[in-house]
Amino acid sequence: MNVSVVDLSNTQKQVHVEIPAAKVQKELDTRYRDLAKQARIKGFRPGKVPRNILKSYYGKNVEHEVSSQFIQETFNDALREADLHPLVEADVNETRFEDNGTFVYTAVVDVAPPFEVEGYKGLEITKSPVSVSDDQIQTELERIREQNAQLRTVDTDRPIQEGDAVLTDFVPTVDGSVFEKGKTSDFMVEVGKKALHPEFDGHLIGHRVGETLSFDLDYPEDATMPEIKGKRVHFEVQIRELKEKELPELNDELAQTVKFDTLEALKENIRERLVKQQEERVSMAARQQIIDQLVGKVQLDLSDKVIDREVDRLIDLLLNQFESQGLKIDGSKFSTPEIRGEYRPQAIKNISQRLILVQIARQEGIELTEEEVDEIYRQIALYARMDVEKVKAEFADSPLVEQSKESKVQDKVLKLLEESAVSKEVSPTGSDPTTDQE
Known part of the structure; x- marks a missing residue:
């Protein structure tokens, strides 16, 4: 050849x-x-x-x-x-x-135009301090209590209130006819969750077991069921049973239900997890600042075809999000020159970011180790439920493997840039900044 x-x-x-x-x-x-x-x-x-x-x-x-x-x-x-x-x-x-x-x-x-990146180390960024309050830990503990709550039937004749669980039968009517698809028996409504409709739960409050009540609800144009989009739906609701949550005590026994020996061990685990989450968010924000500065420093000459393909990808992502939420959207509506023009700046930024990080990796000699490449194959094999050696043999040059490798290299580059950046720590109110060399 x-x-x-x-x-x-x-x-x-x-x-x-x-x-x-x-x-x-x-x-x-x-x-x-x-x-x-x-x-x-x-x-x-x-x-x-x-x-x-x-x-x-x-x-x-x-x-x-x-x-x-x-x-x-x-x-x-x-x-x-x-x-x-x-x-x-x-x-x-x-x-x-x-x-x-x-x-x-x-x-x-x-292809990418030839270029060099300069001044990518020692960039100035701001970082929020990482701290976890007792209130945040308590919120997590309450969430665990909620997850382990028991429902107890209410024997007394009291009205429904916020937080109750109500067993109901209901019949919806649309345009004067029973909406059979929505007709439901033995449906448990947790009052306050607003799972069915933002206003459904409120109509139950104050009523008692055995009562039947009627009310109308207006559904928006983007309702998931096409039969009720933009319609007023009439509900006939029968209240059959009332239950209330019984929350467990906050003690070692509760901690043991979630695999910890003591309540203190559970609290420490929550604190460590929240700290890690905050550190990841702060790191992501710092890296975004670095990327924004780099993209501002380097202006790349990109062909229209490359930009158009990235616009296509961004629009496809949006349509997939709509579809995952049960919304059917005509994709041709997003193919107009006006809408594509709105996505063009983001497309250019995405491509520039990727090329700049790849170039910095080249300049710094950043590559993946054999162990890191093997880990990529293991992750793909786990996801695809395939043997690792088969993945290596059949997919070594596949786009999925190449993209995974590139993503890992970019992560290593961003870690280098974040560690070399000069960070200014700011409080939530923006006062009393301190500067540290990362």
Whole structure:
């Protein structure tokens, strides 16, 4: 395989790949030999059809299949040989079988422009102090009490109040007809959670077991059930049973239900967990400050194709979020020039961030260790429920593995930049700052 590169611009290269005639001829011979065994052409016995006849009937299909196979098998190797790193999938814009028997194809590859990053160490950032209050720990303890609460039937004839659990039957009516899909029996309503509708629970408060009550609720246009979008729904609700929560005592026995020997051990675990969460949030905020400064320092020349692909990705993410929430959105509404234009600045920022971190890794010689690469394979194998060695053999060059590796390298770069940054600690009110070298 012969590979050559033509510079079209700082951000686009044309790769010219030539497959030797001997290899091409061998593959064509194999294809026509297999085809001869299967082809049924009038006037010829099976397996006896001359190659020139086969070529007249099937030549274009055979050449298309062979060219597609060669491109698939050789393009990644050609990129490695040319030391090119495409930012998006390349466009193969020319393929041909030469008279001398070789197969030639060319592809336009969008790449990052050459650049260096300077002044990336010692950046000034602000950090909030990490501290956990007793109130925060108490809130977590109360959440654990809630999770371990028992429901006890209320025997006295008292009205429903906030925090009660109420067993109900209800029948919704929409446009004068019973909404069968919403008709429900033995439904437990935890008053105050507002799980059914923001106003549903409030209508129960003050009523008693055995009562039947009626009320109307207005549903928004983005309601999950299409039958009630933008509709007023009438409810007939029968209150069948009233239960109240019985919270466990805050003691060692409660701690043991969540796998801790003592209440003090549980509190210490909560404190450590909250501190870690805060440290992660502070670190994320610090890294974002670093990224913003770097993106502001380095202006990159990016091709429209690269930017457009990132815009596509951002819009796809938004549509997937809508879909995960049960909302059906017409994706074509997000393909207008106006909306795509709104996403363009974020797309440029995302691409610039990635390229800048990759370049800093190159300048600093930051690479993954064998142990870190093995951990990536283990994580993918665990997620895919596959053997680790099979993942290594079959997916070593896959986009998933490459993206995981790049993400890990970027994390190492950001850790270096965060540790070298000059941080100014600020209180929640922004007063009394102190400066520390991280």
